[in-house]
Amino acid sequence: MELLSVLEDQELRKVFRCATEDACICLLALLVCTYKGVETEKFAALYKDRRYLRHPTLVMLSLVLSGLITLSKMPETARKIPVLLPDITEALQDANADVKMKALVLFRNTMGHMKGEEAGLLALQLAEELLPLFDDESSQVRELSISLFKDLMKTVVRSIKKKMKKRVQRVLLPLFLRMNDQAESVAKASRDTLLACAEFLGWRKLSYLAKTYQTHLIGECLLRHDRSRVGEYVCQSLPYLKDSQATLRDAAIRFIGLAARKLRKRSLEKLWDICNALLPLQKDPEPSVSSLATQTVFLLTPEMPPSRWRLRSLCCWPC
Numbered sequence: 001m002e003l004l005s006v007l008e009d010q011e012l013r014k015v016f017r018c019a020t021e022d023a024c025i026c027l028l029a030l031l032v033c034t035y036k037g038v039e040t041e042k043f044a045a046l047y048k049d050r051r052y053l054r055h056p057t058l059v060m061l062s063l064v065l066s067g068l069i070t071l072s073k074m075p076e077t078a079r080k081i082p083v084l085l086p087d088i089t090e091a092l093q094d095a096n097a098d099v100k101m102k103a104l105v106l107f108r109n110t111m112g113h114m115k116g117e118e119a120g121l122l123a124l125q126l127a128e129e130l131l132p133l134f135d136d137e138s139s140q141v142r143e144l145s146i147s148l149f150k151d152l153m154k155t156v157v158r159s160i161k162k163k164m165k166k167r168v169q170r171v172l173l174p175l176f177l178r179m180n181d182q183a184e185s186v187a188k189a190s191r192d193t194l195l196a197c198a199e200f201l202g203w204r205k206l207s208y209l210a211k212t213y214q215t216h217l218i219g220e221c222l223l224r225h226d227r228s229r230v231g232e233y234v235c236q237s238l239p240y241l242k243d244s245q246a247t248l249r250d251a252a253i254r255f256i257g258l259a260a261r262k263l264r265k266r267s268l269e270k271l272w273d274i275c276n277a278l279l280p281l282q283k284d285p286e287p288s289v290s291s292l293a294t295q296t297v298f299l300l301t302p303e304m305p306p307s308r309w310r311l312r313s314l315c316c317w318p319c
Contacts, residue, residue, distance in 0.1 A: 058099060061091055065102040072109035081110045082122055089129045097138035104133070104144045111155060119155040120164070127152055127167040134174045135239075139183035146178065146186065150193040153200045168197050169229070173236045173255075176218050180251040194218075219255045223262060231270065234259045238277055246286040253278065253289065257296040275300055
């Protein structure tokens with residue numbers, strides 16, 4: 001508490017600025033004052049002034065998260081942690097797997113102590129941040145982020161359910177493709193979360209297909225259920241063409257092939273873009289992927305003007 005009084009003194013703060021950062025004294029004061037029951041507003045003000053998580057080193061970030069995980073285990077302190085989430089999620093962009101795992105554990109612990117509308121609002125915030133982690137290089141990060149998303153849906157109250165539905169709809173395709181993940185734990189988490197999403201949205205057909213492991217029919221189900229989202233689904237699937245896992249590239253090609261057929265009468269331009277995205281995969285090191293890409297391009301090009309397609313292909317072919 002003595003450290004806290006020093007940090008709150010404007011003049012002394014200037015003197016101790018460098019020393020406190022180097023020795024983590026600010027962090028220690030934050031943890032102590034939180035444990036002693038300082039009000040949320042004061043906690044937030046102290047944090048905001050010092051910016052513990054803004055552009056930190058990985059060592060500092062890991063230390064901060066470790067301390068916050070300890071606090072997140074206690075209801076009285078866990079409820080104050082949401083004021084830190086914006087900076088934590090910003091810091092995760094360039095973080096390693098260890099730091100991301102700590103952040104996910106922190107999110108999970110914090111959600112466990114939230115109730116009612118407070119929990120729902122936090123779930124909305126976290127839902128936006130978890131989606132990029134579905135495709136993380138670490139299988140552990142992928143699994144935990146996907147599983148945590150499933151848990152978020154359990155906390156949503158009626159007043160914000162409509163907003164949460166939009167976020168749930170955005171994760172359907174990534175979850176479907178991740179069901180093909182080579183890490184069995186990630187594939188299972190994706191299937192379980194997709195099933196939870198289907199039940200949350202009230203999509204009976206999708207729920208049945210996920211429950212019965214009919215993976216090959218889920219893509220068609222997504223496209224039929226909401227045809228207005230076909231273009232969005234295609235955009236979401238394109239990055240998976242470059243995934244390090246051949247199973248993900250294969251699944252993305254198959255889905256894009258299905259979706260492209262529904263775009264034929266709507267936009268020739270979009271169809272061209274899809275074919276051009278598939279062209280590099282004709283030289284994929286995995287034979288099954290290269291063969292599937294070639295077949296898909298062949299099936300999608302007959303309706304295009306030959307001269308324009310050849311010209312566009314030459315212009316977009318990778319050097």
